[in-house]
Each structure stands twice: as C-alpha cells, then as structure tokens.
Amino acid sequence: MRDVTSDGGTPEGSGSLFPSRRRVLRWAGGGLTLAALTAGTVGCEDDAVDVEDPGNAGGDEPGGGGGKEADADGNGNGQAPEPLWTKPTSAETYGDNDELVAAGGVVIASGSPLAALDAATGEQKWSLPGGAVPGAPLLLSEDTLYLASSEYDGSVIGYDPASGKETWRSRLGKEYRQPRPIAVDGEQVYVIAEILEDDGSSKTNVIAALNSSTGRVAWKEQRDVGTEQNGIHAAVRGRHLVYTDFKKNLTVRDTAGGGQVWTHKTTKTNYGFFTVHQDLVVVPQGNVLQAFNLADGKEKWTLEASDGALFREPAVLEDVLYVADSVRVMRAIDPRTGKQLWKSEALADAGLQVPRQYVKAGDTLYGATDLDKQGGIIAMDARTGAVRWTFNDKTGDYHAWLVATDGKRVFALHGKKLHALPV
Secondary structure (H helix, E strand, C coil): CECCCCCCCCCCCCCCCCCCHHHHHHHHHCCCCHHHHCCCCCCCHHHCECCCCHHHCCCCCCEECCCHHHCCCCCCCCECCCCCEEEECCECCCCCCCCEEEECCEEEECECCEEEEECCCCCEEEEECCCCCCCCCCEECCCCEEEECCCCCCEEEEECCCCCCEEEEEECCCCEEEEEEEEECCCEEEEEEEEECCCCCEEEEEEEEEECCCCCEEEEEECCCCCCCCCCEEEEECCEEEEECCCCEEEEEECCCCCEEEEEECCCCCCCCCEEECCEEEEEECCEEEEEECCCCCEEEEEECCCCCCECCCEEECCEEEEEECCCCEEEECCCCCCEEEEECHHHHCCCCCCCEEEEECCEEEEECCCCCCCCEEEEECCCCCEEEEEECCCCCCCCEEEEECCCEEEEEECCEEEEEEC
C-alpha cells in the first residue's frame, strides 16, 4: 500500500530553531561509508584509568563539578562519587540516547569495533570487529541486541548481549539498502530501509516489520518521497508503532499490518523527540507539552511552560514524566493526566545545563547534558528535583554525554571515556 499522507511534510521552516551540533552530526552519521566505520579501535587496557588506584586520585581526576552549591537539598557535601572504573572506548557517537546500553551484565557504547565491557569491572567481555553502523541505534529487546549489519549487505542481526554471539538474522531483500532497526517489541523488529532504483540511487524508503523469531518479513509499507530514513525516533506500545524523523510529523502505525492509524502535523517536536506511556504519546512542541491518544490521535492533555520557555526532551521513568525547559526549570508530571507533581529551579540555581537524557535508579534521577563545561551527569532527587551532585570528567570534549544504568551502577559516556558510577 502506498503511504500518501503519513510521513509527508517539509523540513523545518525559517521560524524553527536551528539543530544543535549533535543533530548535524547525527544526520551526517547516516551517510558515513564503510571506511569510516572501521577507523576506530578499542583503547589498550594499559590506557585505562583505574580511579580506585590511589595513584590516580587527585585534583584533576574525574569527579564532582557541583560542589556544595549544587547540593540543593542538603544531602552530603554535593560532591559526586568517585567512579568505580573508567575505561577508554572505541565510541563513535552522535549524541542520541540509543548509543549507550546496559544489559546482560555488560555495558556497550556504539563504536567500531563494538566492545562490551563487564559492568562490574570494566574489563572487555567481547567485541565485534565490524562495529555499529554510525547513526543506527543499539536496539535492545528483553534478551537481544539488534544491529544494522556493518557489512552493508542488507542484513539486520540479533546478538546475545552477554556473550556477543549471533542469535538471529534477517534480510528485507536485494531491492532494499541499509535497513536499520528503529524499534522492537515481543514479536517484531521494525526497520527503515532505502528502496533502490535501477541506477542504484534511492529516492524513497520503506518501513517494515520483521518477525523476531523467524526473521521473515511480516509487512512493509513504502513511505513518501522526501521522507528521511536517517534520524528516526520510534517506540512501540501494544498495537501502535510511533515514530518521527525530524519532519513536522508524528506518525502512528498498526503493528499488525503496518497501516497508518493517524498522523499529526506538529509545530515543533524538538527534532523528533517524544515519549510514550501506556496509551499516550507525549510530544514537546515549543512552549507546549501535548499528550495524544495512541488509538485515535485525540489530544488528552496540554501543559504550557511559563515565560516563553521551550520544553526539551521528555522521558517517562517508573510512571513519572520528567522534562526540563530552556530556562532550566525541571518538572515531574503524571503522564496520564498532565498534572504537575513537582517543579524545581535547582538546575538554574546551580548554574547547570539542561539534561537531554534521563535514567533512574532508586530515588535518584540522573540526567545527561549536551556539552561539557557546565554539564555532565547531574544527580537529582527524583521526589523533588533538588540537585545532589554533578559529575564531569573535565576533558572539555565537545561530545554530548550519554547515560545508562543496570540498576546497580550508572554508566556515563563522554567522547571516548566510559565511567561507571555507584548508584
């Protein structure tokens, strides 16, 4: 079935905010060649920084950047804990939240080669020489890590994250190029791929579902001319696949057959970011946060920011929606109703950047910021938004921070350094 309306639309207009450097890198990452893929190498074990070694402890080693002024609720002295370990990586990241994952007792950062480090010790458990395709996510299901093939042979491959062994493989067909997994549920892996013309070029792309048991194609739908196959953000809830690709569209499809359920033109989607909770999708649009029913696209609730502030990337963790705005006000919201649970100005008071990615462990919310000097990993009280401490490795690296957790540790990636912090 030809998809006429679901993914259409034009790029952001002149009234839109310009994308940040990490967004430009993200878009560029989708077109990198195989030569670029094989450029990175895993750092030697001799180069690792063992922060527990007294010889490495000192004034300029990785540690807290918040000081007492960052301890807004008076817990402790506001200093970040020392890392359990710090290791060099082959990371090649573009600032998206799906380029650092923790599962199966290991932590993996997108790179070439793709290396899995023991979550407890930082020692390498396994590696894949070809690595991860730049711009493609590390997509985790319950027990499988799905990757676009670094051989560019049209395959999507599943691996056991604990061992690195291949457990699943699928191909769309020779008429498609560079399939990339975008979302996964208990039955299917969803991919975007270019449709090849006779001369080897591509003007259109396809969205498809692959059976996660057999690898067979369950369905595929051609998308409109002008839609992008790179930079897709997607999520699955029940019978609904939700995605956007930096265009002014939010699209929902039926996971059973691929048919479009609804699509909305949006004013500002923060370059594709949204979050889902139960039967709702929540989208930041400038100074408005909107929630739509997945089943029919009807608006469920709206929340406005004050003083013309713009909402940033949202996240739902343990049934609470967390989101900050451009004036560094942090909010916790009931995602079912839009009711504000708390509002905090602790980020602004401490002179910190706005987080763009969140994880939660215990009663602490950890946020990862975009750039380095006034950023890093910010630990906040999940009940009040008070800043407990900040962690910054003081390298000055321009890459965005990424954060992940296995519930026992918090992993912070910055450039080519990966730190494990105690929770």
